[in-house]
Amino acid sequence: DQTVCTPLPVLGRDVLVPLVTGGEVTYAALDYAASAPALQRVWDDVAAYAPYYGSVHRGAGYLSQLSTDLFENSRATVAEFLGCRDDDQVVFTRSTTDSLNLLAAALPADCQVFVFETEHHASLLPWRDARVNFLNAPRTPAQAVETLERALAARDPYGPALVCVTGASNVTGELWPVKELAAAAHAHGARIVLDAAQLAPHHPLDIAELDVDWVAFSGHKLYAPFGSGVLAGRADWLRSAEPYLAGGGASRKVARRADGGVDVEWHTTAARHEAGSPNVIGVYAIASACKALTEAGFDSLVEREQRLVTKVREGLAEVDAVRVLSLFGDDAPRVGVISFVVDGWNSSHFAAALSAEYGIGVRDGLFCAHPLVRTLLGSAPQDPGECGAPEAEPGERSLNAIRVSFGAGTPDEHVERFVGAVK
């Protein structure tokens, strides 16, 4: 039954792919953690708007006004979706990576940054000019809070500090104790940014309730694949930072000086960091996805997804050769993201076989979280290439892993096919 099976219809459910064994099969997209399929609703909304596309904040013409309205209403929708506080800003970016780089560029002078080594590279790497403290991988959520507490207690208490943490791991799917980490950060006068790239598509998110200072996420993982992302949160650091990009849209007033130079007055709103013509379609798509997820009700989405998580976990547990990767232990709560290795198999070959023989799309590699995956695999650093890993020799320990991930619109059949194929 379509309505029971797919409470939120997504695109690409009927794509036929050829099998090496002959014939064809409908594609099972089980790589939501990389990019989720678009919601049908997002596609419909974008298609309805596209003929009326116009420039944003740039004209008196009807289409320009319409586009500006859509763009600014989308900002309000995202603010509502995230439960933003009155004085929060919602800045539209290209992606989570872009959002965190924007925040990194807006850090006050001498800001110390605290980040677990287990983070995705998008959260681990943007803080290049800051004083970064890399925290060791915790093995329980409580240990994560203790580790952070200890690091913050030892910090220079007078300078600004920022903690960056992921809400749900893109490797293990495990949920991090965001609220407790936020409380620890604030108790030590630090701020906290939440990388919600994997949390936002799978879990209700409330910036005020979690008491985090900023949230970053990507449209393409939230069923809205048109090249946009979000950084939402406290206005003060953003308002006093240099514009992320210099150009039109970010500047309020520009004038030649008598000495021949140029004086610029920058906006103090989100526009300060949105120079250039913005991606109105991408932004509208995110707002459309936010509305669709809210209307569908996260409770039923989470409940359904957890049923699929259990199905995968139980299925994999029946295969002796499979080892599921976990930082916080087998019973830790997780979203629909599960990584594993299979004894005797090279993970890349395994993923290729799932695709070629069963029409199942999963991810293999180190998932842009090299330190975390190496910790979980117990392997030494190697030259991994682009987000990947070299091949293990037959009989060697795996140097990379396989990841299966799913969410809204995933039919039971895809997950059942996957478990059957692994078996």
Ligand code: PMP
């Ligand atoms: N953080 C996490 C936890 C992620 O899973 C990803 C994407 N894999 C990112 C950040 C980066 O997202 P994007 O590539 O959309 O910038």
